[in-house]
């Protein structure tokens with residue numbers, strides 16, 4: 380369908396008569412897939428790409444990219460992160476206020492003994508995460524954070540089993556995951572995984588990529604004129620695999636923290652098996668919100684397979700960390716309490 384051109388002539392501003400060759404399209408509508416438009420877009424992009432300023436800008440961007448490449452702990456994967464700790468914490472503070480106001484009536488009172496139990500597990504994991512960290516600025520950052528735990532009471536049939544740590548050290552646990560955790564080692568599996576996202580700066584990594592996704596989406600839209608397909612392409616090709624890669628990385632880092640903190644590693648396999656069962660029952664319900672949650676995570680069977688493959692190496696790490704030696708209270712130093720400050 381062609382849309383008629385709307386001329387501004389005979390409106391409030393009387394334009395001087397123009398020769399047909401110099402007619403400008405004042406307030407005219409053009410379709411994005413119009414042939415002329417696409418030719419001019421290609422021409423403009425070619426001009427833009429060969430422009431000297433564009434080359435300077437591209438060189439600057441490349442320098443900025445290389446300068447901000449950081450190595451992930453344990454997996455030694457290089458990734459682009461330009462968001463500093465202070466901004467990461469500010470974003471965490473903002474999200475914290477939002478989540479607190481959303482779930483304020485569902486937060487289990489802090490007098491509940493569950494908090495002390497989860498706090499003890501987190502203290503062990505944090506002690507190891509700080510003591511075994513080669514990065515001095517991250518060590519200081521982790522020590523300075525105001526760590527806190529909030530358990531959210533939810534309907535187990537409606538909310539997927541979930542837990543997360545915000546970049547400012549605030550931990551949220553949905554009650555729907557507690558039965559699946561079953562014991563302290565199960566809880567440590569969840570908490571170490573979430574702490575690993577924090578240690579590996581996964582939220583900053585995701586945020587660092589956002590301006591590029593927006594730019595890419597804008598370029599694709601200007602070429603194709605279809606936003607929905609572009610968004611799906613960016614999500615499917617760039618965002619989802621990256622998120623699955625981060626999940627797997629958090630599993631590995633988390634298990635190393637568990638090994639060094641002397642938790643039972645085979646219990647984490649059992650935890651993921653219980654998680655898989657829960658996932659199956661949720662999938663059976665066909666709830667789109669729950670299916671969406673699981674689609675951003677790696678397949679649980681793959682997770683179990685990976686953990687089983689890592690177990691011999693992790694058991695060796697546990698042994699070399701002195702977990703099987705007779706030690707009078709390896710973690711009896713309760714001065715290292717990162718909560719209630």
Ligand SMILES: [Zn+2]
Pocket residue numbers: 572573576626629
């Ligand atoms: Zn995760």
